[in-house]
Amino acid sequence: MLTDHFRKYRLLCLALLGGVVVYFLDAVMDWLVFYPGSFSDLLYANVPPHEWYIRLVLLFLFVGFGIYAQRQVSIRERLNADLQQTVADKEALLREVHHRIKNNLSVVLALVEMQRENVQDSRTLETLDQVRTRLDAIILIHKQIYSQDHFASMRLDTYLQKLGTRLLDLYNHNGRHIELVYEMEPVEVSPKEAVPCGLICxxxxxxxxxxxxxxxxxGTVTLRLAAVPSGFAMSVCDNGRGFPESFSLDDSTGLGLQLVRSLAxxxxxxxxxxxxxxxCITVHVS
Structure with missing residues (x-):
């Protein structure tokens, strides 16, 4: 209990101790230089009036400084506690926001999947599959952020690995076996950057x-992520047939590559x- 009180009022105690030490040192100096009698007389018995004033002023100055410093420490501790509570409330709110966004997008995804079961046209099915994969990419971001302890950034390499695994399950059927190889380096991005990166991937x-x-x-598809001095580079490569020789990314009219160009x-x-x-298509982000 005594230790707790000293820790709480440590500055006041140190200031009071400093005042006592100064009082004692002032008596020592006077005794060594001016006073011919005993030190005990000068310390408390026969102290000249002006020395009492000087010592009391010094003592009060130290005590006053200790009280002021203790009050400032108490104020700062209270402000820090309030700030920590505000940060905790903000984090809880952000966590709830990401959780609600994930749930709402999951509802939209479920509606898309229900609609897909009632569609027979192959082109419509393909369109709904594309919508499903794009929604799933965004949902996965909010799910990862929700499960973290902080919200300012997220590991892009961890997210892309989860995204790649989920996408691959959609296409490994009808005798196909596409192997997905990861060559990833740790890269931190903000949630604002993660959404376009996930959609591009x-x-x-x-x-x-x-x-x-x-x-x-x-075949084999390789997903690469590398940190570079100015940012990071993300690549998706395959050992398939490749694009035609006359193909150009800038001239492509497909919706997917148009979306990739816009997000880049x-x-x-x-x-x-x-x-x-x-x-192999590489996106360099600076």
Whole structure:
């Protein structure tokens, strides 16, 4: 109990101790220089009136400083406690927001899947599948952020691995076996950057799984993420048939690659296509 009180009022106690020490040192100096009698007389018995005034003033100054410092410490501790409570409330609110967004998008995804069961047209089914994968990419971001202890950033490599695994399950059927290889480095991004990165990765992985290999053919898709001095680079490569020689990313009219170009501009990134031994599309984000 005594230790707790001292810890709480440590500055006041130290100031009081400092005042006593100064009182004692002042008596020592006077005794050594001026006073011919005993030290005990000068310390408390025969102290000159002006010395009493000086010592009491010094003592009161120390005590006053201790009281002021203790009050400032108490005020700062109270403000820090209030600030920590505000941060905790904000984190709880953000967690709830991400949780609600995830749940609402999950409801939309469930509605899309229900609608898909009642559709027979193959083009409509393909469109609904694309909508489903895009929704799933966004849901996965909010799910990962919700499960973290902080909300300012998230691990892009962890997210892309989960996204790639989920996408691959949609296309490994009818005798196909596409292997997804990860070559990832740790990269931290903000949630604002994670959404376009996830959608870009989803579109490129979907294109590779759908168009790089013939029906029933197996192959390998490599998902790379590397930290570079100015940002990071994300690549989706395959060992399939590749794009035609005359193909250009800038001239592509497909909705998927149009979306990729738009999202890359949103990230202030650049797109590059390597079309040897399959295809490889790289997004450099600075």
């Amino acid at each position: 989803s579109e490129l992985l979907t294109n590779a799984c759908k168009h790089a290999f013939d029906a029933g053919e197996s 501009r949103q990230l202030n990134g650049t797109l590059r296509l390597h079309n040897t031994a399959g295809s």
